[in-house]
Amino acid sequence: MTTTRQHQRMRLLFRLSLVSVLTVGASRVALDYLRNNDVGIKLMPSEYTIRVPVEVSEEETIEDGCDVFKGRWVWENESYPLYEEENCPFLVKQTTCLRNGRRDSFYRHWRWQPDGCDLPRFNGIKLMEMLRDKRLMFVGDSVQRGMFESMVCLVHSSIPSSVKTSLRRIPPRKVFKIEEFNASIEYYWAPFIIESISDHATNHTVHKRLVRLNSVAKHSQEWGGVDILIFESYIWWMYKPTINVTYGSLDKIEEINVTAAYRVALQTWANWLDSTMNPSTQKIFFVTMSPTHLWSWEWRPGTNGNCFNETRPIKESSYWGTGSNLDIMGILEDILGQLTINVTVLNITQLSELRKDGHPSIYGERKGKLLTKEQKLDPKNYADCIHWCLPGVPDTWNEILYALLLQDYRVHVQ
Structure with a gap:
């Protein structure tokens, strides 16, 4: 009798165990189905998937009449840099100066202080709340790519690690996606803004540069739906005093003065803006030329070097080197003055002129490779005095961009 009861209990326990296993299995199948088909039950959303109005305090407001592009560089060793090179995995070798062997790190600790605010x-x-469901795109050359990488590092370092981010390369674009905000920060390679034979994302170095002065059609297919566009184009124009141009047919190529070509190119771009952009939903910025520091005699008379071994900014606030072309600045002012839509100028040239210390020098790369020991011993010919180390000067450009976006948000939303 006892044996029979034991068998019955064993059968009952077996049936209960079987039912439990089947129930758990069925639940897992159902949950997998729901996840894969995006119906019914969903995982708990991140707190950042819910829109939260941005509050702009008085301290974050630029005072009326304050020109944020006029000021001075202030040593700030406690709260700068805003991120660390080793903590931002999105930097390319062209900008990772410390990793490439630069010993001094002074260039990372200067803060831009505007006069009067x-x-x-x-x-x-x-910033992510302001960019929610939007695209922000930097357009230009490798200097502009540095500004893009700076912005990505600034965002990456100041949002919680729980926020999902990704970087995809879709030549000639790079796309940094911030998932919970459905926002993207992008970069688009277009060194001349207009079409050219240097538009390939990686294979663009040519001895005889050729631009198509009357067309941005290929590029603008990627620009049209972007909410915030930040354009820049300068250093690629400065290769020689003249440049080869065409209006479409490769059978008819002319060689003309660079500044004349730049004016026509910028006019082509401006015409596209006027005919395409929606000023009520899209914002356009233009970054003025990023200065070079190729000749040390300009800031230290009697010397014959360049930016190599420079560790401090230039003290004279009105310094202007020959690496910045006044004719180009005048053309930009003329063309933008003719537009019917608003383009905000990020006039970073003067403040960047002072930063002879901020370039990679011999701690960068050439043609995709770090300099050899022999090349490093010849800074006169191999020092990079065009691009910028990160963290560094481009972070300030983005701080100003952020301030202007915050100001615009406050005016139109709050």
Whole structure:
């Protein structure tokens, strides 16, 4: 009798165990189906998937009449840099000066202080809220790519690690996606803005540069739906005093003065803006020329070097080197003055002129490779005095961009 009861209990326990296993299995199948088909039950959303209005305090507001592009560089060793080179995995070798062997790190600790007002502290979450469901795109050459990487690092370092991000390369674009905000920060390679034979994302070095002065059609297919566009084009025009141009047919190529070509190119771009952009939904910025520091005699008379071994900014606030072309600045002012839509100028030239210390020098790369020991011993010919180390000067450009976006948001939303 006892044996029979034991068998019955064993059968009952077996049936209960079987039912439990089948129930758990069925639940897992159902949950997998729901996840894969995006119906019914969903995982708990991140707190950042819910839109939160951005509050702009008085301290974050640029005072009326304050020109944020006029000021001075202030040594700030406690709260600068805003991120660390080793903590941002998105930097290319062209900008990782410390990793490439640069011993001094002074260039990372200078803060731009406008005369008469303060820049707001960069806040990645506030920027993401302003960019929610939007695209921000930097357009230009490798200097502009440095500004893109700076912005990506600023955002990456100031948002919680729980926020999902990704970087995809879709030549000639790079796309940094911030998932919870459905926002993207992008970069588009277009060194002349207009079409050219140097538009390939990686294979673009040519001895005889050729531009198509009357067309941005190929590029603009990628620009049209972008919410915030930041354009830049300068250093590629400065290769020689003249440049080869065409209006479409390769059978008819002319060689003309660079400044004349730049004016026509910028006019082509401006015509596209006027005919295509929607000023009520899209914002356009233009970054003025990024200065070079190729000749040390300009800031230290009697010397014959360049930016190599420079560790401090230039003190004279009105310094202007020959690496910045006044004719180009005048052309930009003329063309933008004719537009019917608003383009905000990020006039970074003067403040960057002072930063002879901020370039990679011999701690960068050439043609995709770090300099050899022999090349490093010849800074006169191999020092990179065009691009910028990161963290560094481009972070300030983005701090100003952030301040202007915050100001515009406050005016139109709050």
